[in-house]
Amino acid sequence: MRIGCVIQRYGLEISGGAELHCRLIAEHLAQRHDVDVFTTCAHDYVHWKNYFKAGSEYINRVRVHRFPVKKTRSMYRFIDVQTLAFQGNQPREIEERWIRENGPFCPALIDAVRTRSDVDVWILFSYRYWTTVETLRLVRDRAILVPTAEHDPALHLGVFADLFKLPAAFAYNSIEERNLIQTIAGNRDVPGDVIGVGLPSMSETEVEALKTQFNRYRPYILYIGRIDKNKGCDHLFRYFRRYCDEHSRPINLLLIGSSVLPTPQHPRIHHLGFVSESEKNAALAGAAALIMPSQYESLSMVVLESWRLSRPVLCNRSCEVLEGQCLRSNGGLPYRGYEEFSEALNYIIEHPAIADRIGVQGNRYYQQHYQWPVIEQKYDRLLKLVQQRQRGTHA
Amino acid sequence: MSETEWKDIEIGAEVDVSQIMAQIRKRIEEKQKAGIYTEEGIAELAEARILQFAEDAEIDSALLERLMSPDHSWNINPGYVISTHRSGIQAKLIVCAKKMVRPFIRLYSDHLISRQAQINQYFVHLIHNLVREITRLQINHSNLVYRVDRLEREKDITERRLKTLEQMVQFKQTDGR
Numbered sequence: 001m002r003i004g005c006v007i008q009r010y011g012l013e014i015s016g017g018a019e020l021h022c023r024l025i026a027e028h029l030a031q032r033h034d035v036d037v038f039t040t041c042a043h044d045y046v047h048w049k050n051y052f053k054a055g056s057e058y059i060n061r062v063r064v065h066r067f068p069v070k071k072t073r074s075m076y077r078f079i080d081v082q083t084l085a086f087q088g089n090q091p092r093e094i095e096e097r098w099i100r101e102n103g104p105f106c107p108a109l110i111d112a113v114r115t116r117s118d119v120d121v122w123i124l125f126s127y128r129y130w131t132t133v134e135t136l137r138l139v140r141d142r143a144i145l146v147p148t149a150e151h152d153p154a155l156h157l158g159v160f161a162d163l164f165k166l167p168a169a170f171a172y173n174s175i176e177e178r179n180l181i182q183t184i185a186g187n188r189d190v191p192g193d194v195i196g197v198g199l200p201s202m203s204e205t206e207v208e209a210l211k212t213q214f215n216r217y218r219p220y221i222l223y224i225g226r227i228d229k230n231k232g233c234d235h236l237f238r239y240f241r242r243y244c245d246e247h248s249r250p251i252n253l254l255l256i257g258s259s260v261l262p263t264p265q266h267p268r269i270h271h272l273g274f275v276s277e278s279e280k281n282a283a284l285a286g287a288a289a290l291i292m293p294s295q296y297e298s299l300s301m302v303v304l305e306s307w308r309l310s311r312p313v314l315c316n317r318s319c320e321v322l323e324g325q326c327l328r329s330n331g332g333l334p335y336r337g338y339e340e341f342s343e344a345l346n347y348i349i350e351h352p353a354i355a356d357r358i359g360v361q362g363n364r365y366y367q368q369h370y371q372w373p374v375i376e377q378k379y380d381r382l383l384k385l386v387q388q389r390q391r392g393t394h395a
Numbered sequence: 396m397s398e399t400e401w402k403d404i405e406i407g408a409e410v411d412v413s414q415i416m417a418q419i420r421k422r423i424e425e426k427q428k429a430g431i432y433t434e435e436g437i438a439e440l441a442e443a444r445i446l447q448f449a450e451d452a453e454i455d456s457a458l459l460e461r462l463m464s465p466d467h468s469w470n471i472n473p474g475y476v477i478s479t480h481r482s483g484i485q486a487k488l489i490v491c492a493k494k495m496v497r498p499f500i501r502l503y504s505d506h507l508i509s510r511q512a513q514i515n516q517y518f519v520h521l522i523h524n525l526v527r528e529i530t531r532l533q534i535n536h537s538n539l540v541y542r543v544d545r546l547e548r549e550k551d552i553t554e555r556r557l558k559t560l561e562q563m564v565q566f567k568q569t570d571g572r
């Protein structure tokens with residue numbers, strides 16, 4: 001089958017969630033299908049400045065076609081339009097303008113999609129970008145939308161309620177995301193499946209070998225990801241410092257990832273910066289728990305990574321997706337507010353055997369839903385469904 | 396915190412995390428019943444009250460959500476998007492004319508709108524803090540009422556005991572012992 005993927009940015013050095021999601025799916029589908037990725041030359045997601053060279057290249061056996069962004073995003077104009085669009089009940093024209101200002105505005109990509117009638121199924125990632133919206137309008141009968149939606153004001157723009165009725169099928173990241181989109185768009189008749197993205201499995205001996213590497217910090221909880229206010233890190237720092245003030249227990253907080261928010265100077269908070277994949281896994285394997293304070297997640301890959309290594313998760317239950325996943329898997333404790341954070345952390349530290357058991361339950365959930373064979377099987381089913389419907393329409 | 400305070404979970408059996416969280420919430424609730432509220436607890440209560448007031452006033456839920464968010468997207472903004480429902484050359488001319496006029500209008504309107512936005516922001520901040528302070532005072536008040544009640548009960552008991560003891564002493568004296 002010939003598959004085309006559309007994504008706003010693409011590359012080994014792009015670390016965004018949806019972009020990595022797209023790359024992993026494209027690379028896995030390329031093992032059995034003919035996969036092309038259509039993307040822009042942008043590297044930064046703020047201004048969409050052209051960075052990569054336009055043209056085609058192979059990245060991990062996947063053909064990637066890059067097209068130049070015609071107009072960079074002016075944040076002044078974008079915020080101006082956004083303020084108006086998010087006030088609610090605005091004319092459709094304003095909402096369309098928001099999509100265009102959000103970008104990346106790349107008409108050459110859309111022109112290229114228009115010429116590719118040989119592509120059987122298109123997989124479009126992230127609903128909120130201009131490239132996704134325009135491609136969806138063009139190839140709706142052959143499109144699978146991977147919305148990567150979370151609670152954000154853009155989702156409530158009327159234009160998206162109509163757009164969510166267009167694709168031939170959906171590949172959701174979670175049950176909560178599916179419910180959210182179906183409630184907003186009333187599109188229950190559009191087929192779809194909760195799929196997400198997979199991770200390579202690890203043997204028990206590999207996991208055991210990793211556990212001791214970060215012993216000097218134990219006991220510790222671990223945060224992995226961008227250290228940013230949008231990810232709830234400001235709350236995490238406040239809660240953790242207060243926890244340290246109130247408890248004499250010598251627990252540490254380890255942080256892995258780039259820092260947007262300054263890391264507080266505190267003897268029990270350690271920022272390790274960027275680390276290798278094996279070091280990250282080692283830190284996870286030895287952690288008392290992974291902490292995920294973000295309110296806005298459509299699928300947290302680090303939570304899956306934590307469960308792959310049988311480690312429990314402490315997550316913010318203001319995020320429906322994280323709470324839903326923890327409760328379904330029995331793989332983590334969802335907290336809200338300092339009180340619950342403090343008590344949940346106490347529980348994890350005071351009951352190591354039960355914490356381990358919670359991690360094992362998370363691992364079982366990961367094995368059932370997020371191993372690559374499971375993900376590939378689900379995608380194949382969805383691809384066949386879209387192809388069959390397409391043939392049915394043309395017959 | 397001792398382990399005996401928690402309900403026992405058999406190691407190796409299926410652990411129900413919702414049950415653990417229910418236990419955690421119950422413990423927090425008990426602390427709060429005893430009047431031990433944290434700043435977050437008070438903030439949560441105050442927020443629930445503000446939401447209730449807004450619901451009573453039947454405010455648009457989208458606006459309410461923005462009012463409660465940490466940014467100030469609810470506030471008025473001097474910026475606006477120039478657009479027209481017309482199309483073609485006429486539309487271009489109208490948009491162009493509006494864009495030419497806009498700097499002159501904003502020269503007079505911006506400072507007024509900005510000042511109003513500042514006042515709005517101040518009042519929202521003030522009202523949120525007032526609700527929080529009232530919530531804190533009401534909690535303190537309830538705690539004090541509870542403590543006064545308890546002291547009164549203790550005083551009654553002590554007085555009754557005192558009376559009984561006095562009667563016992565009198566009884567023993569009249570009994571000739």
